[in-house]
Amino acid sequence: MPRIHCSIVPPYLLDRIAGLGDPQLALASRAARHALVELDPVLQNRAEALSAPVRRGGAVVGTLHRRIHDAGTREELPGTLLREEGATATGDLAADEAYEGLGATYALLSEEYGRSSVDGMGKALHATVHYGMNYDNAFWDGEQMVFGDGDGEIFTRFTASLTVISHELTHGFTQYSTNLEYQGQSGALNESLSDVFGVLVEQRLLGEPAETASWLVGKGIFTDQVEGEALRSLKAPGTAFDDDVLGKDPQPATMADYVETSSDNGGVHINSGIPNHAFYLAATALGGPAWEGAGRIWYDAVVSGSVLTDCDFRTFAGTTHDAAVQRFGAGSREAGAVAGAWTRVGVPV
Amino acid sequence: MRIEIARSGGVGGLTRTWTVDVSSAEAEQRWLPLAEAEVPPVPGDERDRFTYRITIGYTEVHLPESRLEEPWRELIDRARAAAVPATPEDPPSSVEPGTAGTDAVRDPGAQA
Numbered sequence: 001m002p003r004i005h006c007s008i009v010p011p012y013l014l015d016r017i018a019g020l021g022d023p024q025l026a027l028a029s030r031a032a033r034h035a036l037v038e039l040d041p042v043l044q045n046r047a048e049a050l051s052a053p054v055r056r057g058g059a060v061v062g063t064l065h066r067r068i069h070d071a072g073t074r075e076e077l078p079g080t081l082l083r084e085e086g087a088t089a090t091g092d093l094a095a096d097e098a099y100e101g102l103g104a105t106y107a108l109l110s111e112e113y114g115r116s117s118v119d120g121m122g123k124a125l126h127a128t129v130h131y132g133m134n135y136d137n138a139f140w141d142g143e144q145m146v147f148g149d150g151d152g153e154i155f156t157r158f159t160a161s162l163t164v165i166s167h168e169l170t171h172g173f174t175q176y177s178t179n180l181e182y183q184g185q186s187g188a189l190n191e192s193l194s195d196v197f198g199v200l201v202e203q204r205l206l207g208e209p210a211e212t213a214s215w216l217v218g219k220g221i222f223t224d225q226v227e228g229e230a231l232r233s234l235k236a237p238g239t240a241f242d243d244d245v246l247g248k249d250p251q252p253a254t255m256a257d258y259v260e261t262s263s264d265n266g267g268v269h270i271n272s273g274i275p276n277h278a279f280y281l282a283a284t285a286l287g288g289p290a291w292e293g294a295g296r297i298w299y300d301a302v303v304s305g306s307v308l309t310d311c312d313f314r315t316f317a318g319t320t321h322d323a324a325v326q327r328f329g330a331g332s333r334e335a336g337a338v339a340g341a342w343t344r345v346g347v348p349v
Numbered sequence: 350m351r352i353e354i355a356r357s358g359g360v361g362g363l364t365r366t367w368t369v370d371v372s373s374a375e376a377e378q379r380w381l382p383l384a385e386a387e388v389p390p391v392p393g394d395e396r397d398r399f400t401y402r403i404t405i406g407y408t409e410v411h412l413p414e415s416r417l418e419e420p421w422r423e424l425i426d427r428a429r430a431a432a433v434p435a436t437p438e439d440p441p442s443s444v445e446p447g448t449a450g451t452d453a454v455r456d457p458g459a460q461a
Binding site: 136137138139140141142143158164167168171175181182183190191194218231246247250263264265267268269270 | 355357358359360361362363364392393394395396397398399400402415
């Protein structure tokens with residue numbers, strides 16, 4: 001009979017208790033270590049990743065390892081190996097775009113936030129391109145990224161936009177940090193984190209400050225036949241496309257337009273517009289490189305241990321505000337910008 | 350009998366809907382028993398994958414893409430292969446949030 005492990009104590013707390021050196025708490029510490037061992041491997045990895053030493057101000061060196069595979073239009077993973085870390089470009093456009101995109105995402109986490117890969121422990125980054133026939137999607141399967149070539153009528157290849165590659169890889173980061181449940185508001189936060197760090201990877205690579213960045217996710221993956229710029233806009237949710245076949249971008253920017261729906265896991269790709277826009281407002285209020293100010297605050301919030309799997313918008317907003325206060329001080333312009341941004345989207349902190 | 354297939358999710362979060370007409374006998378003998386045998390999906394670690402909702406009369410089944418086995422793939426392929434894009438004179442009748450136009454299609458092989 002399979003054992004089902006239930007614990008009311010979140011892994012990050014167990015981990016903290018397990019690491020306590022106080023002899024008076026030795027029993028609790030031992031019990032916590034025991035409980036950690038009992039957790040399933042994914043939870044355990046996550047707990048370790050959360051407590052992994054964070055090196056600030058410097059890159060974590062030597063742990064980037066990429067492997068790009070070719071599914072050859074079949075729907076089988078991972079496919080045949082096309083390019084491994086350090087190898088020269090293959091000439092296969094999708095494979096080389098994926099390789100570069102994974103590198104740029106890794107660089108943001110490592111060089112800005114001192115995190116070694118998505119799990120904090122140097123996890124190798126695997127991707128598969130040319131997945132399926134006319135396949136209109138890109139996804140994270142729990143272990144790796146997968147990219148389709150598109151149908152040529154609505155979508156072109158999904159690696160054509162760096163923000164799509166970084167969006168998918170950020171799902172890995174989320175899995176190994178907060179593991180936000182993929183349903184309703186926590187699911188919309190999961191999606192939003194992928195969009196936020198997705199655009200930050202591109203902005204950092206291009207050296208774009210918040211004021212002039214496009215704030216678009218998926219620019220360049222629609223064919224010319226589609227009336228639309230991109231999949232989503234953090235600057236103006238709801239305006240990314242308006243097309244005869246695809247309909248209109250359904251994203252709300254504020255809680256007043258929150259969409260209740262049963263499809264798309266409760267609208268995880270729809271209501272993500274609200275936290276997305278809050279990030280944009282905070283970033284532009286602060287100005288300059290968004291990955292340093294607002295991005296740093298959002299990252300701090302994610303790894304703070306206060307964002308649980310069922311986190312809602314209000315709790316997440318409060319956690320980002322706490323993170324801003326922690327790093328920049330109460331009454332700082334950063335803390336003020338974060339509070340103001342959430343208030344404007346209808347989630348007062 | 351008309352079977353409706355709605356695909357939601359994906360990195361774009363775009364819902365596409367296709368319909369296919371099949372004979373009552375085919376619906377009752379082939380597709381309804383399959384739909385009734387499906388168990389609700391268990392959430393996993395996959396992100397941005399598609400979810401299919403297949404509606405046959407009053408029966409509705411939700412299938413994650415990763416669990417889409419061959420008989421369902423055949424039905425979806427039939428609906429998509431024969432899909433005629435909606436024309437401006439014939440706009441989609443209902444558009445939910447995040448829902449694209451409905452490409453109604455009559456399967457040439459079905460004589461209802």
